[in-house]
Amino acid sequence: MKVRIRYFGRFAMEIGKFSEEIEIRDGATVRELIKMLRERYPALKNEEIEVSIDGKYAPEDMPLTYEVSVYPMISGG
Amino acid sequence: MLFLFEGDTMHRYERQRDLVNQERLLKAKVMIAGVGGLGGFTAVNLALAGVGTLILVDPDTVEESNLNRQLLYREEHIGRKKVMVARDFLKGVNPHIDVLAIDTPVENVDDSIDFDVVVDGLDNYPSRIHAEHLALSRGVPFVFGAVEGYMGMLTFIDGETKRLKHFMHGRVSQNSQVLAGTAAFTASLQALEAIKYLSGRGDLLRNRLLIYDALSTNFVEVKL
Numbered sequence: 001m002k003v004r005i006r007y008f009g010r011f012a013m014e015i016g017k018f019s020e021e022i023e024i025r026d027g028a029t030v031r032e033l034i035k036m037l038r039e040r041y042p043a044l045k046n047e048e049i050e051v052s053i054d055g056k057y058a059p060e061d062m063p064l065t066y067e068v069s070v071y072p073m074i075s076g077g
Numbered sequence: 078m079l080f081l082f083e084g085d086t087m088h089r090y091e092r093q094r095d096l097v098n099q100e101r102l103l104k105a106k107v108m109i110a111g112v113g114g115l116g117g118f119t120a121v122n123l124a125l126a127g128v129g130t131l132i133l134v135d136p137d138t139v140e141e142s143n144l145n146r147q148l149l150y151r152e153e154h155i156g157r158k159k160v161m162v163a164r165d166f167l168k169g170v171n172p173h174i175d176v177l178a179i180d181t182p183v184e185n186v187d188d189s190i191d192f193d194v195v196v197d198g199l200d201n202y203p204s205r206i207h208a209e210h211l212a213l214s215r216g217v218p219f220v221f222g223a224v225e226g227y228m229g230m231l232t233f234i235d236g237e238t239k240r241l242k243h244f245m246h247g248r249v250s251q252n253s254q255v256l257a258g259t260a261a262f263t264a265s266l267q268a269l270e271a272i273k274y275l276s277g278r279g280d281l282l283r284n285r286l287l288i289y290d291a292l293s294t295n296f297v298e299v300k301l
Contacts, residue, residue: 006293006295006297008228008288008290008293008295008297009225009226009227009228009290010225010226010228010252012290012292012293013226013292018290018292018293018295019293048246048249050246052297052299055297055298055299055300056299056300057244057286057299057300057301069288069297069299071228071288071297072225072228073223073230073244073245073246073249074223074224074225074228074229074230074249074252075200075201075202075205075223075225075249076114076200076223076224076225076252076253076255077111077113077114077115077116077197077198077199077200077201077222077223077224077260
């Protein structure tokens, strides 16, 4: 299946893109997406990666849909 | 309330008369936990709006590296306590409000301090967890906000919403890069949440985490 990912914040800066469309197995979950991103982008290897799908917080066992947002939790003030 | 119409204050708030409950704002006490980038811009917004009492909590002194984004401070303030400088600045913005300066970490705030809302201007999660607890244990809301680089996020937390522990999972990395515009934008939205809450207006960001990235001009709202 195809998944369009929007990257936020330092993730976008670290990998050099704001969005991309990737190919992943049908029925893949958030956990598989995170694993794939960590393998594909060394800058994300040690990051805590948060995902939202269809405007909702996506736990790791949630199946992916076409549109996914990927963001870091941040703490600056 | 008679005091609303004394002196200059009637004209001062004339252009927001239909937008807020000015009487409630003038009576309100808002704690701003941390008066750096976020907290400074929040404080200015709330002072302009006529929130009657601002309680500033921050143990830090002004550093040169603050000056790219922290509106309240100038070079001549380097080395001075932030809350003291901030109090003077805010009294200049609006001399009709009270500003209480508390020169301690939020963890040490005295039980006798009374407030209606806590707005987050902190820069680390342990202190945020404490500030959230401080607010919720008193039955008042906590307006969370955080910034990094071109990115910001915020949500409104009360006794019935998800809390920080529900959407902050694992380790939160710290990156010290931040811009004035990011802090100002996030803080303005936080201040508006406090003003809406105090005025009883609008739809609060309850159980909704608003995230934006100004570098790509992307916004996402995550239902918590």
